[in-house]
Amino acid sequence: MxxxxxxxxxxxxxxxxxxxxxxxxxxxxxxxxxxxxxxxxxxxxxxxxxxxxxxxxxxxxxxxxxxxxxxxxxxxxxxxxxxxxxxxxxxxxxxxxxxxxxxxxxxxxxxxxxxxxxxxxxxxxxxxxxxxxxxxxxxxxxxxxxxxxxxxxxxxxxxxxxxxxxxxxxxxxxxxxxxxxxxxxxxxxxxSHEAVPARAARLAATVGTAVIALSLVVLSYLPVAAALQQVSPNIGMFAEPGDLLRQWLLLGGWSGPGGGPLGSWLLYRAGDVLLLAVVWWVLRRLPGLLTRATVPAMAAGAVCATVLGLLASQLLRVAVDGVGSSLRWDLLHLSAGIGEGVPAALTCGLVAGAAAALTLRVAAGRAETADTTTPVEDSARLG
Structure with a gap:
C-alpha cells in the first residue's frame, strides 16, 4: 500500500x-x-x-x-x-x-x-x-x-x-x-537485523565510493569526456552516441584551474568532494540500516546515495553561484542544473552497490572465519 x-x-x-x-x-x-x-x-x-x-x-x-x-x-x-x-x-x-x-x-x-x-x-x-x-x-x-x-x-x-x-x-x-x-x-x-562488522562495512563503502569516483574524477575530466563525446561510429540510426554515453556515464565535468582564482576553483570542487562524502557515509551506514544487506538492496541504496550526493552538490553550487552572481533574485535560473546526472547515477550506483555488497559479503565472511579460528589458536598456544 x-x-x-x-x-x-x-x-x-x-x-x-x-x-x-x-x-x-x-x-x-x-x-x-x-x-x-x-x-x-x-x-x-x-x-x-x-x-x-x-x-x-x-x-x-x-x-x-x-x-x-x-x-x-x-x-x-x-x-x-x-x-x-x-x-x-x-x-x-x-x-x-x-x-x-x-x-x-x-x-x-x-x-x-x-x-x-x-x-x-x-x-x-x-x-x-x-x-x-x-x-x-x-x-x-x-x-x-x-x-x-x-x-x-x-x-x-x-x-x-x-x-x-x-x-x-x-x-x-x-x-x-x-x-x-x-x-x-x-x-x-x-x-530483524544483521550484525555487520564495522571494518567490513568501511571496506565495502570504500569500494563502492571508488566506483563513483571513477566516473566523477576520471571519466568526467574534460579531456576524457571530450573523447567520449567524439565517439561516433557510422551505424545508421545509432550513429553519434557520444551525447548519450556522456549522459549515462558521467556524473559531472571538471578541468584544472584556468585563468580564474584558485579559491573559486576549489570552491566548485567542494561539490564533488561533498558528493563522494555523502556516498561513502551512506554506504557505510547502509548495511546496518537494512534488515538484510542483499545485493538488490545494496544496489538500490547505492543508486539513491549517488542521487542524494548529486542533489547535495548541486544545491551547494546553487548557493555558491547565488552569492557570487548578480542574479541573486533569479532562483529559477540558478536552479536550472538541479537533477542533472541522474542517468549516470543510476548506472554507476548499480555497479557501486553490487561491488559494495560483494565486498561486504567477502569481508564479513573472513571476519567470521577469523572469529571462529582465534579461540582454537589461543587454546593451542596456551597448551
Missing part, C-alpha cells in the same frame, strides 16, 4: 504539473510573473504536458502528399505524441512501485530509520521519473515525423528534460509513502 500510494501520487502530481504548463501563456500569469520566469517554468513543465509546446511540429518532415493527406498525417503524429505521454506516466508508476516496495521492505521507516527511508524513496522517485522519460522518448521523437534522424543525440536531449519538477514531486510522493508505511508498521514486533 505505501508503494502504490506513493506511485499514484507521483504520477498525479506530474500530470497536474504538466497540465499547468499551458496556463503560463494566459495574460494573468504573464502579468503576475515576468516573461523570463514564465518561460523558464514552461520549460520545466512542458516535458510532462499532454499539450505539446507551441513550437512543436508534427509530421512536417514528411514530404509529399496533398494538403489533406498532410493534415491527416499531422493528426496521426499528434496522436503519437499523446501515446508517448501515456507511456511516460504509466512508466513513472511502473518504475516507482517496485523500487519503493524494495526500499520499504529492506529499509522500513521505523524509529531511527525514518530520515533514511524518506531520503532513499525521494531519490528513487527521481530515478523512476528519469527512467519513464527514457522509455517514452522514442515515441516522442518519432512524433516529429523522422525518428531516425540523429536519433541518439535527440534521445539524449529528451532524457535530460523535466528533471527539476521531478525533484519536487518525488519528495512529496516519498513523504506520503513513508507516512503510510510508518502507520502500517505500528504494533509490529522488532525488526
Amino acid at each position: 505505501p508503494a502504490l500510494a506513493g506511485g499514484l501520487l507521483l504520477t498525479v502530481l506530474l500530470w497536474w504539473a504538466g497540465a499547468s504548463a499551458h496556463a503560463l501563456h494566459l495574460p494573468g500569469a504573464t502579468g503576475m510573473l515576468n516573461g523570463q520566469v514564465a518561460a523558464e517554468l514552461e520549460h520545466w513543465l512542458t516535458p510532462w504536458s499532454y499539450h505539446p509546446p507551441a513550437s512543436a511540429t508534427f509530421g512536417t518532415e514528411v514530404s509529399g502528399g496533398s494538403g489533406g493527406a498532410a493534415g491527416a498525417a499531422g493528426t496521426n503524429y499528434l496522436a503519437l505524441y499523446t501515446t508517448a505521454m501515456q507511456i511516460r506516466f504509466g512508466a513513472v508508476f511502473a518504475f516507482f512501485v517496485p523500487g519503493a516496495l524494495l526500499l520499504v521492505r529492506r529499509l522500513p521507516p521505523v524509529h531511527g530509520r525514518m530520515p533514511a527511508a524518506l531520503l532513499a524513496i525521494w531519490a528513487w522517485g527521481v530515478v523512476a521519473g528519469t527512467l519513464a522519460v527514457t522509455v517514452s522518448a522514442p515515441w516522442l521523437i518519432a512524433s516529429g515525423g523522422n525518428g531516425s534522424f540523429r536519433f541518439l543525440p535527440r534521445l539524449a536531449g529528451v532524457i535530460s528534460s523535466g528533471r527539476q519538477v521531478l525533484v519536487v514531486t518525488a519528495l512529496v510522493a516519498a513523504a506520503l509513502t513513508v507516512f503510510i508505511a510508518r502507520v502500517a508498521a505500528k504494533g509490529t514486533g522488532p525488526l
Whole structure:
C-alpha cells in the first residue's frame, strides 16, 4: 500500500504539473510573473504536458502528399505524441512501485530509520521519473515525423528534460509513502537485523565510493569526456552516441584551474568532494540500516546515495553561484542544473552497490572465519 500510494501520487502530481504548463501563456500569469520566469517554468513543465509546446511540429518532415493527406498525417503524429505521454506516466508508476516496495521492505521507516527511508524513496522517485522519460522518448521523437534522424543525440536531449519538477514531486510522493508505511508498521514486533562488522562495512563503502569516483574524477575530466563525446561510429540510426554515453556515464565535468582564482576553483570542487562524502557515509551506514544487506538492496541504496550526493552538490553550487552572481533574485535560473546526472547515477550506483555488497559479503565472511579460528589458536598456544 505505501508503494502504490506513493506511485499514484507521483504520477498525479506530474500530470497536474504538466497540465499547468499551458496556463503560463494566459495574460494573468504573464502579468503576475515576468516573461523570463514564465518561460523558464514552461520549460520545466512542458516535458510532462499532454499539450505539446507551441513550437512543436508534427509530421512536417514528411514530404509529399496533398494538403489533406498532410493534415491527416499531422493528426496521426499528434496522436503519437499523446501515446508517448501515456507511456511516460504509466512508466513513472511502473518504475516507482517496485523500487519503493524494495526500499520499504529492506529499509522500513521505523524509529531511527525514518530520515533514511524518506531520503532513499525521494531519490528513487527521481530515478523512476528519469527512467519513464527514457522509455517514452522514442515515441516522442518519432512524433516529429523522422525518428531516425540523429536519433541518439535527440534521445539524449529528451532524457535530460523535466528533471527539476521531478525533484519536487518525488519528495512529496516519498513523504506520503513513508507516512503510510510508518502507520502500517505500528504494533509490529522488532525488526530483524544483521550484525555487520564495522571494518567490513568501511571496506565495502570504500569500494563502492571508488566506483563513483571513477566516473566523477576520471571519466568526467574534460579531456576524457571530450573523447567520449567524439565517439561516433557510422551505424545508421545509432550513429553519434557520444551525447548519450556522456549522459549515462558521467556524473559531472571538471578541468584544472584556468585563468580564474584558485579559491573559486576549489570552491566548485567542494561539490564533488561533498558528493563522494555523502556516498561513502551512506554506504557505510547502509548495511546496518537494512534488515538484510542483499545485493538488490545494496544496489538500490547505492543508486539513491549517488542521487542524494548529486542533489547535495548541486544545491551547494546553487548557493555558491547565488552569492557570487548578480542574479541573486533569479532562483529559477540558478536552479536550472538541479537533477542533472541522474542517468549516470543510476548506472554507476548499480555497479557501486553490487561491488559494495560483494565486498561486504567477502569481508564479513573472513571476519567470521577469523572469529571462529582465534579461540582454537589461543587454546593451542596456551597448551
